[in-house]
Amino acid sequence: MPVPGQIRGRDTATSAGGWSRTRDQVETYFDKTATRTWERLTSDAPVSRIRETVRRGRDEMRAQMLSRLPDDLRGARILDAGCGAGQMTAELAARGADVVAVDISPSLVEIAATRLPEDLRGTVRFLAGDMLSDDLGGFDHVLAMDSLIYYDRHDIARALDTLGRRTGENIVFTVAPRTPLLMTMWRVGQMFPRADRSPTMIPHAPAALHKALLRAEAPGHLSTLKRVTSGFYISQAMELAI
Template identity: 65%
Template sequence: MRAPAHILPGSGQDGPSAEAGGYEGTRARVEHYFDRTATRVWERLTSDAPVSRVRQTVREGRDRMREAMLSRLPADLSGARVLDAGCGAGQMTAELAARGAHVTAVDISPALVEIARRRLPRDMERRVTFAAGDMLDPVHGAHDYVVAMDSLIYYDAPTIAAAVDRLLGRISGAIVFTVAPRTPLLMAMWQAGKLFPRADRSPVMVPHSPARLAAAMAEAGIPARLKEIERVARGFYISTCLEVAR
């Protein structure tokens, strides 16, 4: 269930509020968008194919964010189990497997999972298990680390806290994830996005500050620390990397 915390042309949002329907309802909308509307866009964006100047900034931002997230994990992941929660087209999955990790790569979109499976180098296939479905499903088992790049950006603070709590019960290390930051720039992008055709719009993102997320976790009684790692801003891509550890 992956999307960038940014505004692509045609992805106009209406404001910083969560979509109705809670986790299940929002997840269904995200699945519909990425599996039926945006698959070709994301396949091209995550490849080496030429893209527009706007989408090039998104590509660069995502590359930098992936580096920031990977910096929180050991360089040698031999034997470690990592859940790529929202694997998208598989760029993070391939880098984790290249470090020696056994990766469970999950995405809400079966179409994106197939792209990720097709792109994975053959010599890494034995270290990756792909699955289409809910990244929080306990069927995926226990892991040492979880990475969730732009997978939780559509949810409000209590829902993110609940997701973190569910994942913490099945890992021994840290959860590294991203959120859309609450900034004037992002609000301006929401307004600009309204100029584009409704048919191309992505689901609504919910901006957060680390302090508000930490407060939501504390209110839920989650015994973990939230740490801000890095904010990445490249043109139309803006996202904040956070880490949760016990």
Template identity: 65%
Template sequence: MEYEATRSRVEHYFDRTATKVWDQLTSDAPVSRIRQSVRRGRDAMRARMLERLPADLTGARVLDAGCGTGLMATELAARGARVTAVDISPSLIDIAQRRLPDTLKARVQFQVGDMLSKDLGQFDHVMAMDSLIYYREDDIHAALDGLAKRTRGSIVFTVPPRTPLLMAMWHSGKLFPRSDRSPVMVPHGTQRLSRRLRQTGRVEDIGRVSVGFYISHALEVRP
């Protein structure tokens, strides 16, 4: 299956090739100007996604799908949510566990594995920031359709938008240094994707964040 093949490339990239890059990118460590723009963009997008959820998440069960180094999981737990933070990379999970404040540890369950696994159970909300960016439309639709069957509230996720600037950067290979360019993200026409996802639930366009070399678009699906 295309999803499984892409997932394997993503696992190899984050767990063997880019762990140090993402450790630095999601910290306060000095980084290049390009990565500074990516860091600022990701911070802005994470804030935009969190605006879609209640300020008080006490008692809510939230899936952080593709949690990476745990920035989203930390924010969710600070609002009182019971967070299941899943990532395919054991190395990134290790970083996330080390960074999580002791006061929040009881609220976050980290797990290495497939963010789409049915074994994770039911959720009130799902957050999938930049974790579907390497997948094609059919795979995204199938992923969200499966998650919708186990989600009572909202699914908030991001995709790379098909814009002239992003496509130019994508083709030129300047989003990251050459050693960090695998796997390749897949830009999407967000209006087309929204129409497709209406088969799954009500879709709302949350908007785009464009900061230097970070360009991402957020959508929300409510089953």
């Protein structure tokens, strides 16, 4: 089994503090509270009907994001930013990519490394830490599935700016869209003390993200892809073409 490493270098795009605070909250939630839930959700184990809709939605979203990349990825270096339990990582490696799989949760990184098929392990480097670290180097493509959904538009713009300056082709990522359901859930979530609740998704409108990217002077052109709605899973795919 590949041994996950740690990112110890200086983080970028964290000077405003918001990214760091949210990142720490997300790490605590996924590494201490939700690890077993995500391990089961991303496996073939039986789950509730609600979680089955989430599983189907995530499968559809992952397929859409992968469709934005070439089928043959031999020679390409790709960042799986927020790799979770490693489903995206395995598919990228199967296409021949050299994958750097990073997640803020060491527990999820360990699960991803354990699950990776033996014949793919020579092409994947697993790391626990901040996906924006300069130490990760440059990439041809970046995929960030549901790893930016807890951040405000300014932090997302700074993250895309940081990654975009080290990416050759494109960044495909997801955000929580501003639907009536998600806006209601977000407002209800603000009523609970921060220490007593899981991280809350922040809904975004593509136009607001575009303006934030312009203010951040981020490289590339932002476009809106397909929205996936499957029961309790609602996610908007977007692409920053460099």
